[in-house]
Amino acid sequence: MHWRRSLVALWAGLEKVLDRVLCAAGAMLGAQLPEFMQQYLQRLGGHLDEARRQLAAFAAVARQNSLTLEHYIARLSGNVDPVAAKTGGVIRVLVARVDQLAGAETALRHASGWTRPWIFLHQLDREIAGGTWAVFRPAMPVTMEGLIYAAIGLLLIFTLYYGAIKIPLRHIQSRWIDSSRTPS
Numbered sequence: 001m002h003w004r005r006s007l008v009a010l011w012a013g014l015e016k017v018l019d020r021v022l023c024a025a026g027a028m029l030g031a032q033l034p035e036f037m038q039q040y041l042q043r044l045g046g047h048l049d050e051a052r053r054q055l056a057a058f059a060a061v062a063r064q065n066s067l068t069l070e071h072y073i074a075r076l077s078g079n080v081d082p083v084a085a086k087t088g089g090v091i092r093v094l095v096a097r098v099d100q101l102a103g104a105e106t107a108l109r110h111a112s113g114w115t116r117p118w119i120f121l122h123q124l125d126r127e128i129a130g131g132t133w134a135v136f137r138p139a140m141p142v143t144m145e146g147l148i149y150a151a152i153g154l155l156l157i158f159t160l161y162y163g164a165i166k167i168p169l170r171h172i173q174s175r176w177i178d179s180s181r182t183p184s
């Protein structure tokens with residue numbers, strides 16, 4: 001039964017390494033949420049800038065014709081030509097898109113570190129999030145927010161490791177060792 005004690009000693013050594021690796025991984029994973037939100041916010045800003053640029057082009061056409069943008073949209077939408085009428089609808093959707101993107105950007109930029117994840121989820125644009133994920137590059141933010149998220153990630157992994165792996169394995173290990181001590 002000497003091999004059982006050797007196996008237990010080997011497991012104890014591996015366990016020390018495993019819990020440190022898992023804690024470091026948890027910290028790194030936790031720090032990725034603020035990094036993803038930061039990269040998402042940059043991409044959101046790019047979408048907003050482009051939508052505003054397009055809207056400004058339509059507003060310039062309206063001004064050239066001595067119209068407000070709202071009057072220009074109304075004239076286009078009421079036009080008998082279906083192409084012009086659809087263009088009015090496109091501009092109306094663009095106005096709503098600029099408002100939605102601007103609201104989301106403002107909410108995220110002004111959110112505190114504690115409320116940002118909830119606002120992020122509430123304001124999430126799936127298309128922009130998908131684009132962000134496609135080009136996402138992990139990084140370790142060195143802001144206080146990044147450090148807090150890293151600590152939360154570390155604690156979550158540590159808790160999962162202890163609750164789901166370490167404590168149950170110790171229980172099994174102690175029963176296994178106890179069974180090896182009983183006379184055969």
